[in-house]
Structures are given as C-alpha cells and as structure tokens.
Amino acid sequence: AQSVTQLDSQVPVFEEAPVELRCNYSSSVSVYLFWYVQYPNQGLQLLLKYLSGSTLVKGINGFEAEFNKSQTSFHLRKPSVHISDTAEYFCAVSQAAGNKLTFGGGTRVLVKP
Amino acid sequence: DGGITQSPKYLFRKEGQNVTLSCEQNLNHDAMYWYRQDPGQGLRLIYYSQIVNDFQKGDIAEGYSVSREKKESFPLTVTSAQKNPTAFYLCASSSPGRFRGEQYFGPGTRLTVT
Numbered sequence: 001a002q003s004v005t006q007l008d009s010q011v012p013v014f015e016e017a018p019v020e021l022r023c024n025y026s027s028s029v030s031v032y033l034f035w036y037v038q039y040p041n042q043g044l045q046l047l048l049k050y051l052s053g054s055t056l057v058k059g060i061n062g063f064e065a066e067f068n069k070s071q072t073s074f075h076l077r078k079p080s081v082h083i084s085d086t087a088e089y090f091c092a093v094s095q096a097a098g099n100k101l102t103f104g105g106g107t108r109v110l111v112k113p
Numbered sequence: 114d115g116g117i118t119q120s121p122k123y124l125f126r127k128e129g130q131n132v133t134l135s136c137e138q139n140l141n142h143d144a145m146y147w148y149r150q151d152p153g154q155g156l157r158l159i160y161y162s163q164i165v166n167d168f169q170k171g172d173i174a175e176g177y178s179v180s181r182e183k184k185e186s187f188p189l190t191v192t193s194a195q196k197n198p199t200a201f202y203l204c205a206s207s208s209p210g211r212f213r214g215e216q217y218f219g220p221g222t223r224l225t226v227t
Contacts, residue, residue, distance in 0.1 A: 009153060014131075016189065031224070043117075043203055043218030044156075090155060099163065101216060103155040 002027040004093050006104035011079055013041070014112050021076040021107045023091030033074040034092040034101070035065055044090065050074065085113045115140045117219035119204050124224045126198075134189045134222045136204035143208065145187035146216065149173060150201040159202075162187055191224065197224045 007022040025031065033066050036044040048059025055067040064074045072090060091104040117138045126132045138145065144163045148156040158171030160180040176195025181187055187206075191198045201223050205216040 004155075006155075036218075041221070041223075043220045044205075044216075045218070049215065053142060100158060100161065103154075103157075105153055105155040 001095050002031065002095065002102050004091050004102055004104035006089075006091055007105050008107050009105065010108045010110065012110045012112060015083055016080050018077065018079050019081050019085075019109060021030075021089050021091075021109070023074045023104060025072050025074065025075065025091070025093045027072075027093060027095065029095050031093045031095060033065075033067060034094075035059065035063070035074075035076050036090045036092060037061075038088045038090065038106075040087075047089070049074070081109070081111050082112050083113065085109060114194065116212060117204060117206055117217055119202075119219040119222050122201070122222060124222055126224070126226050128226055129193045130226075131190055131192050132198075132224065132226075134191065134202055134224070136187045136189065137185055137187060138187075138204075138206045138217075138219075140206055140217060141184070142206035143184070144182070144206060146205040146207075147171075147179065147187070147189045148175075148205065150203060150221075156203065156209045157199070159189065169171075191226075198224060200224060 003026050005024045012017045034049045035047040038044045048057045050057045050067045056063045063078050088106045088108045090106050092101045120135045146161040147159040160179040162168035178190045203221045204219040207216045
C-alpha cells in the first residue's frame with residue numbers, strides 16, 4: 001500500500017514571493033510522482049511528473065519539483081508566484097508497475113497582492 | 114479538440130433516488146476512472162476500468178456502480194445505498210502505453226443530495 005501526505009493544508013503567499021509545497025510519500029516499491037493543479041470548480045491539470053532520471057523536474061507555469069528518495073519527498077516550488085497561481089495543488093503517487101494514483105489531501109495556495 | 118466531458122456540471126437530487134453521472138472521452142484512452150473529492154480529503158478512487166466490459170472497485174466503491182459498454186463512456190451511478198453522496202465527482206482517463214500516472218481529468222460534476 002502507498003500513501004501521500006501533504007504537510008500544509010493552506011499556504012498564503014504574497015505575489016512575487018517564492019512558494020514551496022511539501023509532499024511526502026510512503027511505498028514499499030518504486031514509484032512515479034506527480035503534481036496536479038486544480039483551479040476553482042474545475043478538473044485537475046498535470047503540472048509535472050517524475051518517472052526516472054534527473055531528480056529535479058521542471059513543469060508548466062514555472063513550477064519545479066525535486067525528488068528525494070532518501071527522504072521520500074517530492075516538494076514543489078516556484079520562485080515567484082502570480083495571482084493566477086491561486087489554486088489547490090495535489091501531490092500523487094503511483095507504483096511503477098501499477099495503474100492507480102494515490103492522492104494527498106491537497107494544499108490550497110492563496111496568492112495575495 | 115480531444116478531451117473529457119462530464120455532464121451536468123451541477124446536479125441536485127432528493128435522498129433515496131439513484132442518479133447517474135455521465136463521463137465521455139474522445140482521447141481514445143483505454144483506461145477510465147471515477148474519483149470523489151471532499152474538502153480536505155483529496156481525491157478518492159471509486160471505480161476504474163482498464164478495458165471495455167471490465168472494471169474494478171477502488172477504495173470507496175460501496176454505494177456506487179459503473180458500466181463500461183463503450184470505450185468512450187464510463188457512467189457512474191450513485192445509488193440510494195451511498196450514505197453521504199453529496200460531493201464533487203471527477204472522471205479521468207489515461208492511455209496504458211503512456212500511463213505511468215498521467216491521467217486526464219474532466220471538469221467534474223457537483224452532486225447535492227437533500
């Protein structure tokens with residue numbers, strides 16, 4: 001069984017400031033890791049994913065994440081946020097040989113002017 | 114444009130009634146999924162289907178049923194046996210060859226049962 005913990009349920013941040021969203025996972029096998037974004041009353045959109053190779057992954061909208069196997073973490077970062085980044089962000093994991101996603105509880109980011 | 118459609122966007126039902134949520138995709142994806150989203154709980158998997166005429170229970174299948182008669186369609190029925198059906202329901206699909214977690218999501222249906 002696998003699980004995902006997003007350590008912050010809400011993160012307020014000022015416009016043009018950096019933001020980091022924390023994600024830890026547990027799994028007994030190799031995993032693939034993902035970050036999705038959900039704007040209000042919409043579906044989810046893939047931001048970035050880690051499958052293998054370089055542990056620093058770059059995604060859309062200026063986001064990046066770093067896979068740390070020893071700490072079982074996959075934290076998401078953006079150096080300078082915009083008002084339009086206000087959304088809920090979900091970390092997710094799938095077993096490398098599996099076919100289901102397990103999601104964290106989500107982190108709501110509120111960007112203030 | 115390819116994508117996933119869910120209808121309706123908002124749905125209201127009385128307690129004790131069954132209700133069916135629609136999900137259609139034109140991405141030619143083999144796998145489809147239904148999730149339930151509640152505030153602070155992330156997404157929880159209800160049912161998924163990897164191929165036509167086959168589906169498996171997810172983590173919270175009780176009170177729900179699905180069918181997969183066509184590749185493009187994966188309707189979800191919320192039955193009267195579901196104790197707390199009010200939630201936001203999301204449908205997703207993926208391509209097994211590229212699967213490795215990249216699921217495409219529809220816009221969701223918000224169901225309110227009173």
